[in-house]
Amino acid sequence: MARGPTFFIRDETGYPMKKKLRDLLERSIDTCIREGILKECAIPFVEVELPREGSHGDYASNIAMVLASTQRENPRKIAQRITDTIEDPEGILEKVEVAGPGFINFFVRDSLWVTLLKEVDDMKEHYGKSDLGAGRRVQVEFVSANPTGPLHIGHARGAVTGDVIARILEASGFSVSREYYINDAGNQMNILGESVWHRYLEILGEDITLPENCYQGEYISNIAKEVAGKYGDSLKSEAKDTVFALLTDLAAGKILEEIKDDLMAFGVVFDCFFSERELYRDNGVTALLKELEEQNFIYREEDTLWFRTTDYGDEKDRVVVRENGEPTYFAADIAYHKNKYERGFDTVIDVWGADHHGYIPRMYAGIQALGKEKEALEIVLVQLVNLLRSGKPVAMSTRAGKFVTLREVIDEVGRDAARFNFLMRRSNSHLDFDLELAKEASSENPVYYVQYAHARISSIMRTALERGYEIPAYHDVDLNLLILPEEHTLVKAIDMFPELIEGSARTFEPHRITFYSSDLASIFHSYYNKNRVVNDDVELTKARLFLVKCVGIVLRNALTLLGVSAPERM
RNA sequence: GCCCCCGUAGCUCAGUAGGAUAGAGCAACGGAUUCCUAAUCCGUGUGUCGCGUGUUCGAAUCACGCCGGGGGUACCA
Numbered sequence: 342m343a344r345g346p347t348f349f350i351r352d353e354t355g356y357p358m359k360k361k362l363r364d365l366l367e368r369s370i371d372t373c374i375r376e377g378i379l380k381e382c383a384i385p386f387v388e389v390e391l392p393r394e395g396s397h398g399d400y401a402s403n404i405a406m407v408l409a410s411t412q413r414e415n416p417r418k419i420a421q422r423i424t425d426t427i428e429d430p431e432g433i434l435e436k437v438e439v440a441g442p443g444f445i446n447f448f449v450r451d452s453l454w455v456t457l458l459k460e461v462d463d464m465k466e467h468y469g470k471s472d473l474g475a476g477r478r479v480q481v482e483f484v485s486a487n488p489t490g491p492l493h494i495g496h497a498r499g500a501v502t503g504d505v506i507a508r509i510l511e512a513s514g515f516s517v518s519r520e521y522y523i524n525d526a527g528n529q530m531n532i533l534g535e536s537v538w539h540r541y542l543e544i545l546g547e548d549i550t551l552p553e554n555c556y557q558g559e560y561i562s563n564i565a566k567e568v569a570g571k572y573g574d575s576l577k578s579e580a581k582d583t584v585f586a587l588l589t590d591l592a593a594g595k596i597l598e599e600i601k602d603d604l605m606a607f608g609v610v611f612d613c614f615f616s617e618r619e620l621y622r623d624n625g626v627t628a629l630l631k632e633l634e635e636q637n638f639i640y641r642e643e644d645t646l647w648f649r650t651t652d653y654g655d656e657k658d659r660v661v662v663r664e665n666g667e668p669t670y671f672a673a674d675i676a677y678h679k680n681k682y683e684r685g686f687d688t689v690i691d692v693w694g695a696d697h698h699g700y701i702p703r704m705y706a707g708i709q710a711l712g713k714e715k716e717a718l719e720i721v722l723v724q725l726v727n728l729l730r731s732g733k734p735v736a737m738s739t740r741a742g743k744f745v746t747l748r749e750v751i752d753e754v755g756r757d758a759a760r761f762n763f764l765m766r767r768s769n770s771h772l773d774f775d776l777e778l779a780k781e782a783s784s785e786n787p788v789y790y791v792q793y794a795h796a797r798i799s800s801i802m803r804t805a806l807e808r809g810y811e812i813p814a815y816h817d818v819d820l821n822l823l824i825l826p827e828e829h830t831l832v833k834a835i836d837m838f839p840e841l842i843e844g845s846a847r848t849f850e851p852h853r854i855t856f857y858s859s860d861l862a863s864i865f866h867s868y869y870n871k872n873r874v875v876n877d878d879v880e881l882t883k884a885r886l887f888l889v890k891c892v893g894i895v896l897r898n899a900l901t902l903l904g905v906s907a908p909e910r911m
Numbered sequence: 912g913c914c915c916c917c918g919u920a921g922c923u924c925a926g927u928a929g930g931a932u933a934g935a936g937c938a939a940c941g942g943a944u945u946c947c948u949a950a951u952c953c954g955u956g957u958g959u960c961g962c963g964u965g966u967u968c969g970a971a972u973c974a975c976g977c978c979g980g981g982g983g984u985a986c987c988a
Binding site: 386388390391392393394397401403406409410415416440441442443444487489524527528529644645646647656657659660661662663664665667669670695696697698699700701702722724725765766767769770771773786787789790792793794796797798800801802803804805808837840841844848852853856857859860863866867869870871873874875876889910911 | 913914915916917923924925926927928929930931932933934935936943946947948949950951952953967968969981982983984985986987988
């Protein structure tokens with residue numbers, strides 16, 4: 342389970358049926374206490390869950406077992422007392438049973454299931470959304486790759502993960518800003534300019550040996566060509582400092598534009614690209630460090646400035662200004678986060694590659710020195726990707742400029758398949774990304790499995806229209822005709838969608854949506870193969886059309902959250 | 912050495928807030944299409960949930976200790 346439980350007030354939502362049952366239980370317990378059937382106590386959070394086993398009812402609660410210790414009483418007895426006291430004025434329940442060590446199992450009346458679909462029909466593309474975030478301002482910062490080369494596949498997973506977290510939070514009622522931090526102030530930028538310089542000389546016919554630390558990719562030569570085309574050999578006579586700065590800016594600008602294009606093609610759009618250079622404007626970083634030094638978060642050792650990160654659980658203190666007077670990346674990062682909070686974000690989410698996990702303690706130290714609570718920062722780690730082709734590792738070397746770019750992945754496997762495949766694992770675990778598998782249009786590729794379910798539903802709707810049916814709304818149909826167990830299974834799955842999103846939002850776990858969409862598609866495909874939606878019975882057809890329409894809405898909503906298209910035909 | 916992540920079926924992985932008899936896909940084998948899309952479905956097996964101790968009514972899940980894999984341990988970014 343990831344971080345972030347303090348993000349929400351706990352039981353604010355819950356999907357409709359669970360909420361109803363929770364209310365019944367809470368009222369019953371309350372009554373028991375008032376009438377002396379149970380001892381006085383604080384009522385804990387009442388959990389209602391979906392039992393694995395069908396014979397355990399539609400829903401179950403463990404509340405009696407939770408109460409057992411404070412009540413000093415056999416949980417089965419407590420369960421029985423609560424059960425006996427339950428009032429069910431709406432007539433939700435078929436029956437209630439006490440089972441096992443003290444579970445309370447609820448069997449919901451058949452006719453009630455289908456009423457849950459009204460919400461789906463009413464809300465349509467908004468079904469599943471909530472107002473949990475209550476408009477709180479959240480920033481998600483992700484990708485943030487140096488503008489020294491095109492995005493490669495290693496960046497892709499972070500890009501999708503951050504993007505979908507942002508989408509999920511938006512759907513949960515947060516006001517979300519997506520941000521890309523451009524590290525354009527460090528030494529790597531000078532090397533970028535230098536790299537272009539050497540290629541420029543090469544194009545002008547000089548023999549060069551590229552220094553080992555320079556970027557070697559072909560894109561550098563392409564930029565150099567443009568430079569040569571524009572300036573001819575005039576740059577050779579300019580002062581080197583000026584030329585390097587010019588080349589750096591020019592290259593970084595070009596590369597950044599390319600990065601933006603690639604991200605756009607990947608369905609990832611940022612609200613803000615924040616330049617590290619901004620932080621240094623008006624001596625911003627220096628001023629902040631001085632302030633922190635006065636507050637004793639920072640101490641001086643000869644020419645070096647150290648931050649007391651050990652005060653916040655870090656292994657050792659960290660340098661913020663080097664002996665040579667250059668601030669470290671960490672120094673800029675403190676200033677950057679200060680800037681984030683000054684812009685009014687209540688919570689800031691950093692999506693990092695897992696190889697940066699060692700920076701977590703110092704970042705938390707940083708924001709606490711700024712006077713923020715730990716809760717104001719959430720760090721989501723995304724594990725690295727193993728790129729494969731037909732099961733074999735694809736060798737990559739960033740230094741030599743040999744890597745598979747994001748653009749190439751999108752071109753080869755497609756945006757939908759790429760995105761979906763990156764979300765098929767928890768961010769926390771390593772991901773094998775197989776290019777051949779990802780572009781295969783078959784049952785091996787879950788993205789098509791889900792999309793196919795959606796396309797199939799669209800097809801059913803087309804057939805129905807051809808045969809003179811209208812796509813029914815909730816009040817047009819007799820939902821009591823939906824009596825099959827698999828129809829109830831579908832309704833239950835649809836019903837849990839809002840809570841699923843809530844869980845994903847709370848834990849920053851986009852993969853839950855991926856798994857859910859596969860599950861729902863599976864239930865639907867099975868239902869489809871077993872039963873005819875458009876059949877000889879007009880009323881039954883209408884009822885099933887409505888059900889299937891709801892499935893389609895939820896599939897579409899789930900795919901939309903993943904940034905994956907929901908095709909009408911395939 | 913220290914820190915973080917991972918360890919669940921032959922393989923890749925889920926496991927929703929500690930719940931009842933542990934799940935899916937793939938792989939293997941056998942079946943399903945007069946009719947809404949076969950990119951689909953149905954059936955057949957598999958587990959010391961890495962090992963151990965503890966916490967409690969109850970542990971894959973929490974705590975501690977081991978074992979194995981990966982990553983991090985810069986005045987690099």
